[in-house]
């Protein structure tokens with residue numbers, strides 16, 4: 001078998017339930033058996049598991065609940081402990097310890113918390129413990145949620161420094177149309193770049209069990225590939241699928257990683273969903289795009305959202321085009337005050353300063 005690899009395996013609700021209303025233990029144990037073999041062969045496996053809400057519903061006997069966020073959080077709170085218990089039991093059959101990590105977007109968009117989460121994840125792996133990750137649904141509000149486990153798994157793959165990301169679902173891969181309602185849809189075996197044409201064929205979840213369908217899987221593949229991580233979408237029910245991904249046997253849809261991935265320190269900027277947005281003028285855009293400069297407050301026109309110093313923000317043109325993502329040197333209130341002003345006026349306006357730039361070039365990724 002190939003030399004030691006780090007693989008993030010994301011299991012959607014569709015795989016864990018096998019399309020039913022309950023967790024399919026027989027099927028999950030088979031996936032754990034595959035992971036245990038690879039673990040024994042020296043590979044580092046990270047599990048990103050959905051299924052907390054499904055487990056909660058099952059445990060409570062399918063209660064009639066109002067369609068509110070609080071109901072979803074209730075189900076996730078009940079289900080997460082059942083879910084982790086199941087993973088724990090199944091991995092213990094093979095003498096493997098697991099470590100639970102419940103994350104939200106807020107843990108990944110602040111650099112210090114990102115580095116903390118990364119240290120924990122890597123410490124687990126270094127000690128041969130399998131990290132089992134889910135979103136912390138019980139406490140996450142809309143503002144701090146990643147929102148779906150496909151995108152969460154791409155961020156986990158960046159955190160883990162993974163070689164590959166495997167998204168296991170109920171379809172053999174990405175098709176030219178949703179196979180549930182298009183009998184002529186064909187499997188796409190290889191994707192070298194994710195464009196709008198591809199995005200239009202990736203539909204939402206129709207099972208009602210999963211979140212995001214193929215659309216969020218494409219977003220995840222895009223994030224991971226830009227970070228240099230090959231991403232594969234394949235069927236969780238295919239025998240030996242995880243080992244095939246490790247050995248590089250063609251399976252499902254493979255998204256090829258970019259050959260010149262973002263440098264390490266910039267990956268988290270790209271992975272982090274923006275906490276706010278600023279609109280900049282045309283002069284600032286040519287400075288950023290043509291001269292490779294930092295963004296100065298002078299070029300900032302308007303600010304939306306509330307963000308702290310150090311958070312990732314989106315930089316857009318007056319026409320609404322996405323120009324870059326970057327780490328803001330000033331919080332949103334300060335940015336509103338210094339917008340349009342020369343850098344030498346910052347300390348007079350604010351009474352302090354964190355340097356002349358609004359977003360430094362080194363902390364920026366051009367879209």
Ligand SMILES: Nc1ncnc2c1ncn2[C@@H]1O[C@H](COP(=O)(O)OP(=O)(O)O)[C@@H](O)[C@H]1O
Pocket residue numbers: 011012013014015050168169170171173174175176177178179180201202203204205206207208209210211212213214
């Ligand atoms: N182009 C496509 N190719 C394959 N599946 C698609 C496509 N468009 C939409 N889908 C749907 O996406 C579903 C898988 O996503 P989802 O229900 O969120 O599963 P999971 O729980 O595994 O994340 C499939 O069951 C399928 O109906």
Ligand SMILES: N[C@@H](CCC(=O)OP(=O)(O)O)C(=O)O
Pocket residue numbers: 011012013014049050051052053054076134135137147148149150209210211212213
């Ligand atoms: N965190 C949620 C799952 C969210 C999600 O993205 O689900 P899925 O599309 O099935 O991977 C849960 O544990 O129920």
